[in-house]
Amino acid sequence: MSWLDITNASMVWTLALFGSAPLSANPGQNPSRADTKDTTSIMSQTQSSADAVRDMAHKSSYGYEQVRFLSNSIGPRLTGSPQAAAAVTYVAQQMRALGLEVRLEPVTVRHWVRGREEAELVRYPGQAEGTRQRILVTALGNTVATPDEGITAPLLVIESFVQLEELPADQVKGKIVLFDSRLDDFAAEAGRWEQAYATAVQYRSNGPSQAARKGAVATLVRSVGSGRFRLAHTGLTTFQDGTRQIPAGAVPAEDAELMAELAKEGAVEIHLVLTPRDLPSEQSYNVIADLKGNQKSEEIVLVSGHLDSWDLGTGALDDATGVGIAMDVVRIVKSVCPHPRRTIRFVGWMNEENGGAGGRAYAQAHASDLANHVAAVEFDYGDGRPLALNVAGTDERVGAISNVLHTIGDPIGGVLRVSDSPGSDLEPINEAGVPAISPLQDARHYFDYHHSAADTFDKVRVDEMRRVVEVIAPLVYALAHPD
Ligand SMILES: [Zn+2]
Numbered sequence: 001m002s003w004l005d006i007t008n009a010s011m012v013w014t015l016a017l018f019g020s021a022p023l024s025a026n027p028g029q030n031p032s033r034a035d036t037k038d039t040t041s042i043m044s045q046t047q048s049s050a051d052a053v054r055d056m057a058h059k060s061s062y063g064y065e066q067v068r069f070l071s072n073s074i075g076p077r078l079t080g081s082p083q084a085a086a087a088v089t090y091v092a093q094q095m096r097a098l099g100l101e102v103r104l105e106p107v108t109v110r111h112w113v114r115g116r117e118e119a120e121l122v123r124y125p126g127q128a129e130g131t132r133q134r135i136l137v138t139a140l141g142n143t144v145a146t147p148d149e150g151i152t153a154p155l156l157v158i159e160s161f162v163q164l165e166e167l168p169a170d171q172v173k174g175k176i177v178l179f180d181s182r183l184d185d186f187a188a189e190a191g192r193w194e195q196a197y198a199t200a201v202q203y204r205s206n207g208p209s210q211a212a213r214k215g216a217v218a219t220l221v222r223s224v225g226s227g228r229f230r231l232a233h234t235g236l237t238t239f240q241d242g243t244r245q246i247p248a249g250a251v252p253a254e255d256a257e258l259m260a261e262l263a264k265e266g267a268v269e270i271h272l273v274l275t276p277r278d279l280p281s282e283q284s285y286n287v288i289a290d291l292k293g294n295q296k297s298e299e300i301v302l303v304s305g306h307l308d309s310w311d312l313g314t315g316a317l318d319d320a321t322g323v324g325i326a327m328d329v330v331r332i333v334k335s336v337c338p339h340p341r342r343t344i345r346f347v348g349w350m351n352e353e354n355g356g357a358g359g360r361a362y363a364q365a366h367a368s369d370l371a372n373h374v375a376a377v378e379f380d381y382g383d384g385r386p387l388a389l390n391v392a393g394t395d396e397r398v399g400a401i402s403n404v405l406h407t408i409g410d411p412i413g414g415v416l417r418v419s420d421s422p423g424s425d426l427e428p429i430n431e432a433g434v435p436a437i438s439p440l441q442d443a444r445h446y447f448d449y450h451h452s453a454a455d456t457f458d459k460v461r462v463d464e465m466r467r468v469v470e471v472i473a474p475l476v477y478a479l480a481h482p483d
Helices: 006-017 047-059 062-074 082-097 161-166 185-213 253-265 316-336 357-365 367-372 395-399 402-412 424-431 444-449 462-480
Strands: 101-113 117-123 133-135 151-158 176-179 218-222 248-251 269-274 277-291 296-306 342-349 373-378 386-392 415-417 436-441
Touching: 047 316, 047 462, 062 082, 062 316, 062 462, 082 101, 082 277, 082 316, 082 342, 101 357, 117 248, 133 253, 151 253, 161 185, 176 185, 176 253, 185 218, 185 248, 185 444, 218 253, 218 269, 248 253, 248 269, 277 316, 277 357, 296 316, 296 367, 296 424, 296 462, 316 342, 316 373, 316 444, 316 462, 342 357, 342 462, 357 367, 357 424, 367 373, 373 424, 373 462, 386 402, 386 462, 395 402, 402 415, 402 462, 424 436, 436 462
Parallel strands: 151 176, 176 218, 218 248, 296 342, 296 373, 373 436, 386 415
Antiparallel strands: 101 277, 117 133, 117 269, 151 269, 277 342, 386 436
């Protein structure tokens, strides 16, 4: 399928503004529109404003330059780190420079830091005398440490939760469990990366706690990523309250395959050292920057990305890109429409990666005005071009903006109703009724580098980024400036 280019998108937009567009290019993807009343129309908005927003987006390098500074100058921005604090200060100052009303809203965050990370096979079939094999490993976020000298234990390779469930506990007890569950590369490359990721990531999220319950002494998971560059991809793992916590790391796909191959031939023993630590909680912040509406200032259109990142790379794709896109969207809409009817609110979230405290703090602090949040957008899938709009929310609240959603979304691939919030920081406000929107982006490139040491500025493609701004800036303009 070819990309419907921006010229076609522009044409549909133009027709829509003059009231003659077929508003649904994909009627099959529009189950809710016919029976809901749309109170947010873009039918009569001026063509010149719409064109100006899109033209600015098409030429803009502002968002890209923000990504450059966040990733190259500030660097990795793990929650609680000095770099995360610097990102708060920097983005707040940039938004003030754009003339927005800026404030910091407190978020108390966990401060977890990575330590030593070493692994080697100390026994395996065919081992040459006196040798060991190095295994690349990185700690999963928020995990506990091994003793300083590490642990040595037999390796047990598991491919699925069903397989783990069927094993008697005495076969798991005392072992280091390797979850060798593969990302479905074919599905991912065929465009179903969201589903492929969601399936594979369960082993990172829940594998360590499942293995601990059966008596394992540590867990390794095959990295959830699409590349084959021998990269370890970190990410969060969670232990339910009361579950015994064990050290957990991620290994590159290549190392997982090596261990799985050797384990088929005979006994494998591994030595593992992971020494992460939890430091005292820190006071951090969400950055809030408002362009106040001049007619319905209490009604809010929220545009966001997350300031924090993992610590292995410099968080360029995840999520400096999302922050840069959100900043640019607000900048462009403000320059074309300095006085929108509704308030446009930029949010730079803190702690998306290892806790989600920023999203929860916002939902709590703004509980009484969430009914006035018209919609919330988050960018958290890197730089890839948008291929549709993902939208989560009730028929009533999504229905109220469906005309705008379809006018913008249909030319690029449709408006896809999803059950879970398409941006994890938006989950708490989405659960409270706020429609959550994210562009469904081409994420093949993204999952090659996501959460790895290779998530660096050189991976960011400015032209792809601009395509996101070109689609979302008009969307935000139309939502914030209705008739
Ligand atoms: Zn992210």
